[in-house]
Amino acid sequence: MTPHRILATASTEFRIALRNRWVAIAVVLMLVFSLVLAAAGSAPTGGVGVDRLSVTVASLTSLAVYLVPLVALLMSFDAIAGEVERGTLSLILAYPVARAEILGGKLLAHLAVLALAVTAGYGAAAIAAFATDANAAQGLSALWRLTWTSILLGATFLGAGYALSALSRRPSGAAGLAVGLWLGLVVLYDLGLLAGVVADDGGAFTLSLFPKLLLVNPADAFRLYNLAASQATAAAAGVGGAATTIPLWHSALSLVLWPVAALGLAIFAFRKVTP
């Protein structure tokens, strides 16, 4: 591993993301949705007695769990399959650069784009909260937590996107797999769990298996961690109830381990690709 080759790849990939308007798209997307939530979320808080920023963070958590994986997958699905299709991969692989270094560079660049978008979106929402509530500073720690966990969640789905890109070797196939993964992990997984809990009605599934299944899914771990750590969970829908029963470090560990596992998986899949 040599940093200069990773940095060379990262700066080139960032430049490509700028030219392809990915930076602009990601930033605008996060900005618009965050501001809409900040505006909409302010209505029902009147008598809860929680500061405006904490409430906004709770809303942003629900937004990020959908949007961050989506943006990450959109940026990553083309990473390897696109190079195979354009015919640029064989030349790069003839260079004295390891495949892990290539992926590391891409990850760094895409993560920078994501961090930029997340910071812009959350930052705008925070400014809106401060403008209307003098006590908003109470929510700053929750906002910081949301920011770094969002970046970790993004890293997980970037890695997953690279792995799918390497597995399918065609951009169209990789795009399909990415959409499938997003639907599966972010939307259908929770619906399945909900159905299980309803059918089980407080039995063994709800007590022992359900918390584990929540931790296994990086999107649920993200939601759990942010809602459990934040004191403003009362009004939050979804898995909020479960958040209180699972130790905080469990979801934190899941959040930290998933990016490593996803990148490992991506490197493994990339090594199998012959240009």
Added chain:
Amino acid sequence: MTPTLTISKLSKRWGEVAALTDVSFTIAAGERVALLGHNGAGKSTMMKIILGLIPASGGEVSICGAAPGSALARQQVAYLPENVAFHPALTGLEHLGHYLRLRGERAALAPALLDRVGLGHAAKRRVGTYSKGMRQRVGLAQALIGHPKLLVLDEPTSGLDPVSRRDFYALLDELAATGASILLSSHALTEVEARTDRIVILSKGRMVATGSLSDLRAKADLPVSIHVSAINGYASDLAAALPQAIRTGSELRLTCRPDEKLPLLARISDLRPKVADIEIVPPSLEDIYSHYSKRDGQ
């Protein structure tokens, strides 16, 4: 001195199909070798094995003593893929800067490299706006980075006009003079313009010939054509004196084996007062190439 590239008994199978069978040759430092063959003859496959992009099924390849694809080998080898492609959103300058940094060199060297392949004027334009010939030059420029010991060039002159092609071979001469070995592939003998030291002809994955152009010419032993033009009115006399000739108007066409050429010319010069001109047409490069590449039952 150990060769820059050693290939021994190399074979590659894709399932039931044999892409390469028992190919062996070496390239010494400073040697320029052309790899010729039809589409599917195994040229690109062999190059990808040399680069370590795909594994061989059998045999051995060594680049300056290192295994293909090893970090040591990749530091010494430059590659120009067939139909080289680049990301359309980046400029030529940005691409070369990137490739320079991957080889641990300064990105500031990029403009000089582009000038060397005659692309200085388009350095700051996006590659998406380049013609095929311009992309090919960017590909060539990146292959010059870091003084490689071996250049593997897959159909490097495709898409280049005749003038650019000549510039390209001049560049190769410079590189070879500094000790770089060059392996380049082509569809046709005419394209390599005899600007290489040695030629290796592949047919259906087997090496069917190797040697310098004059070696190949001698071994092929193809017939030579002699065209004799008669002075007005003497065509019939000449035709009578040279019964094996085919007459077309005032011209006679003869073919003979290379070793019969001089005696035949002596006979024709005996007819000197009736002969206006003699033209000797040796077998063309295409004839020689077809002779070797079609020998395997085509």
